[in-house]
Amino acid sequence: MSNDERARIVGGFVDELNQAWRRAAAGSYRRVHRLSERLYERQPSNSPMQVLTPSTISRNLAGQRRGLPSWPWVFSLVIVLRTAAANNGVPRDAVGTVEEWKARYEAAEGALYELGRRGRPGHEPGTAASARADMDLLAAADGIDALTWWHACRHVVPEWFRTYLSLEPAASHVRTYETQYIPGLLQTEAYARASMRPDDGCLWKLSDEDLELRVELRMRRQRILERPDGPTLWAIIDETALRRRMGDAATMRGQLRHLIEMSEHDNVAAVQVVPFTSSGGGHAAAGGPITLLRFRERQLNDMIYLEHPTDAIYLDDPANVGHYALVLGRLAVEAHRPSASIDFLHKILADT
Numbered sequence: 001m002s003n004d005e006r007a008r009i010v011g012g013f014v015d016e017l018n019q020a021w022r023r024a025a026a027g028s029y030r031r032v033h034r035l036s037e038r039l040y041e042r043q044p045s046n047s048p049m050q051v052l053t054p055s056t057i058s059r060n061l062a063g064q065r066r067g068l069p070s071w072p073w074v075f076s077l078v079i080v081l082r083t084a085a086a087n088n089g090v091p092r093d094a095v096g097t098v099e100e101w102k103a104r105y106e107a108a109e110g111a112l113y114e115l116g117r118r119g120r121p122g123h124e125p126g127t128a129a130s131a132r133a134d135m136d137l138l139a140a141a142d143g144i145d146a147l148t149w150w151h152a153c154r155h156v157v158p159e160w161f162r163t164y165l166s167l168e169p170a171a172s173h174v175r176t177y178e179t180q181y182i183p184g185l186l187q188t189e190a191y192a193r194a195s196m197r198p199d200d201g202c203l204w205k206l207s208d209e210d211l212e213l214r215v216e217l218r219m220r221r222q223r224i225l226e227r228p229d230g231p232t233l234w235a236i237i238d239e240t241a242l243r244r245r246m247g248d249a250a251t252m253r254g255q256l257r258h259l260i261e262m263s264e265h266d267n268v269a270a271v272q273v274v275p276f277t278s279s280g281g282g283h284a285a286a287g288g289p290i291t292l293l294r295f296r297e298r299q300l301n302d303m304i305y306l307e308h309p310t311d312a313i314y315l316d317d318p319a320n321v322g323h324y325a326l327v328l329g330r331l332a333v334e335a336h337r338p339s340a341s342i343d344f345l346h347k348i349l350a351d352t
Contacts, residue, residue, distance in 0.1 A: 173294035194247030272335035
């Protein structure tokens, strides 16, 4: 992918944000920060609204990011700018509606996806060969050891999961939705062990030693969150996974406490809970667990990983990635906001 073309797309979108800022006569970054705090408190619990910090505003509007700002951040800025405009006697729509900005954002995302696809000659996205080609690029960039760290345990790793174990450490962003289990990157050792015993139909073939090896492998996966250059994790968890007991009550209490603690981790952008009372639009569309991987290497498209009990699907064509990114966005809206999700976890912990 051409760096100039990527910069043009991202820069064009950032320029539009700056124009909206000027139309709204928004004032200083600190003023917008304070207004975002007030608006955040008034939003419903399922709103993607965020508090806009001066440092993030400065970084995003100065075009210091390689990619687009996140949609929740853009959504929040648009809400704040529309309010600032009204406070300053400027028509709100001079800034643009949320729907208009969503269309602009999706157009920019689509253009970046298309650039990524065209920038890989001879690469047919959405195929097994595509995933192997991605791994070849990553091996050249990060070294083959980064892709084969799990090989000592390969006899306990399903073949369809091996590609994911190689791709995950190379991601700059991991966004995941889980329906039945706590996401693997956020599991405690006790929970991991308990979750593997009853539900993996192949485990009866494993010795106790191999079972412990699989648990160890899952714990080693989590080390990517400790790396200075590790990925940012955004986890959306269905309430079913929190209510479904794995092991004894002490195991579940430990897992819930761990989720609350990890929500404050530097590399965890958010932990959100989709409650049983969700309206169900994006929730129903999800159908099962979804993981989106975004890579540091510019040659690589985002990838969607869909796991099933006995196999998995890897998708990197723009149409499918765009669809599942939209589903994840809907789920984030349906879920409790991050702060409300932590309160919700505390309530479940008290009942466990």
